[in-house]
């Protein structure tokens with residue numbers, strides 16, 4: 001019998017179409033790029049299906065052909081040539097691997113390029129054209145994605161991470177590959193049913209009501225052998241595309257009525273959660289009042305909408321400026337992206353006192369640059385912060401000090417994950433009264449042990465955080481909260 005063959009690859013990023021930080025091939029190479037056969041042993045968020053193929057298919061006698069795996073840090077629109085080049089790279093690898101019995105892809109699902117509102121739909125359709133109708137195509141998605149008819153039509157199996165934060169990306173990749181193998185072996189006939197919730201919302205699963213909702217999805221998957229997989233596509237509010245919004249996705253073993261009913265029921269339940277899923281985000285002034293009322297530090301102030309993990313630049317100054325206006329001192333802020341200011345600091349040297357303009361360069365909404373006479377207190381080449389078991393490169397970084405305020409300037413755009421972003425520069429984060437970080441959710445676990453209090457700050461910008469005022473141009477139907485009752489309006 002001919003040895004069965006799977007082609008597996010990964011092409012992923014999360015596109016904030018409102019961001020000024022455009023994405024090109026260098027953005028992919030700077031973030032993560034593994035040529036065929038060069039993927040490391042540890043999975044990345046979106047390449048986990050490739051590792052699951054190694055674990056589950058190779059030992060069962062399959063030939064696993066690994067293609068390119070690449071990821072760009074979330075940013076703005078992808079340069080058209082870059083997308084087409086990466087897509088065609090994967091397609092030519094697939095062509096060379098044919099005939100194949102299965103295609104397994106690690107996607108993100110919120111990738112938008114110049115001229116392509118639905119990159120993943122385009123990619124999946126071209127894969128389908130190559131392999132024909134009989135070869136199963138399976139892909140893993142981040143729930144912060146867009147579920148388009150083109151994707152559902154081209155793929156046999158789509159599975160998204162259930163958790164946000166995305167702690168289960170490897171577990172869901174294994175689910176995907178198990179189901180994909182059963183499909184290729186003719187044991188199941190997956191059929192995808194979807195329901196459009198007509199909403200967009202932030203849906204953290206580390207708290208209720210989403211925590212219980214995810215538990216229910218696991219129970220349903222165990223309750224009936226016809227229910228193969230259930231995913232919530234949260235949607236991604238910073239991607240202005242026609243299909244933007246939350247959707248339920250139910251995969252059954254060829255049980256269309258059951259799938260449709262379940263997708264609708266779960267989707268209606270999800271819709272009833274709108275407006276009460278996120279932790280309280282406070283206005284800047286309310287947040288600073290609350291911070292100053294604390295008698296002990298450190299108080300962590302999380303600037304949730306200037307988080308590079310959502311595709312913005314991460315050089316915003318709104319929160320810092322508000323603190324400076326109040327004369328707050330004993331403040332440490334990090335990370336703040338400003339490679340030019342870092343260069344100036346390195347050139348001036350350690351302990352130099354220099355006039356420095358930093359931050360606020362990428363766009364008009366993130367606050368004006370700050371001008372200050374600063375002391376260069378720390379310089380670290382290729383600094384790194386921790387994030388769980390991994391190290392996140394901050395690039396060449398500088399610690400500047402002025403008016404009782406310490407700022408960590410970085411050359412890499414990176415979210416604030418861990419207090420080590422301060423300590424690597426020589427700042428003791430536990431000794432500061434106020435810590436300002438740029439992150440929506442991922443900072444939380446690592447800062448809890450040192451924080452006296454944690455406050456989520458809604459500075460209103462630069463991330464397009466209010467769907468009602470974001471001014472979408474491509475959205476193709478009414479959704480909440482842009483309209484109050486989207487199910488009964490045109």
Ligand SMILES: [Zn+2]
Nearest residue numbers: 142143144166
């Ligand atoms: Zn996500």
